[in-house]
Amino acid sequence: MRIVAVLNHKGGVGKTTFTGCTAQALALSGFRICVIDNDSQHNLSSMLGVGVQKPSIRDVYCSDEASAPKTLLQAIRKTEVAGLHLITAEKQLCDSDIRDTALLGQTMELCGLERYYDIILIDNAPGLDRVQGSAIRAAHEIFVPTELRQFAIDGLVEMEETINERYPDGAKISRVIPNFFKNTKRQRAFIAALHTMFPGKVTKTAIAVDPVFDEVVTDHKILFLHRLYSNGAAYYLKIIHELFNLDEETVWEQVMEKRTERMRQEARRRFYAQRERNRSHGQ
């Protein structure tokens, strides 16, 4: 099992979109995935159509060591995608809820989550405090989506130093994922700078700007089921190939199969609903 914290001290760089879309694609490809919404804004819980549910990740943090594993297991919810589970967040989640940043990692281990999941992704709020610290200490590695602007890129090296100073036993940055790519000369120069700062860690694929992301986030749609032929979905297949060593074509075929199956189910549901309506109207 791999535990990945998706982190950037800046907001609006695509952490939640990345976590949600990647998790959906991996689950549609047959992996057992759990995502943890570790952000009081609970955008990931909304994106995956679950909303806020109790117990939430905050209840895990607020539990004592003995009861935390039970709370964590109770907090796991199913989503619309088979094989994709979610632990929701709630708006009260804050730093003072966390007595010990080691609790989340210890609790996940005690629950034996590796028996149930192949990959756990933890989406984080901007900042680098104790809530993010809990994710850093629970994870094996850190993925950093970033926008391609000077200040954003400058801040990443400082962010890495802070992570290493504050949480020396925690996960390290393993991948940096350029987002909002428009293929301008300036942005290509920023990507070159990223390669110098994080050698071997920057993904070859930069995720292009595509309005489809706003659409799937706002309408709680599943990118790979509703907009499989979009540019956005094509970039994610490439990213998944790079980050999880999965063959793009295999992922595509498995996703296609699930998509066809769902369309068939939907058609069948509509057919029976229509037949029921016709019968009740005496036709």
Ligand SMILES: Nc1ncnc2c1ncn2[C@@H]1O[C@H](COP(=O)(O)OP(=O)(O)O)[C@@H](O)[C@H]1O
């Ligand atoms: N590649 C992209 N192209 C266009 N819009 C994007 C892209 N990635 C993310 N977005 C949009 O940008 C906004 C911020 O993304 P979000 O994932 O919420 O960022 P964060 O979690 O880092 O705060 C959202 O409205 C999302 O739909």
Ligand SMILES: [Mg+2]
């Ligand atoms: Mg977010």
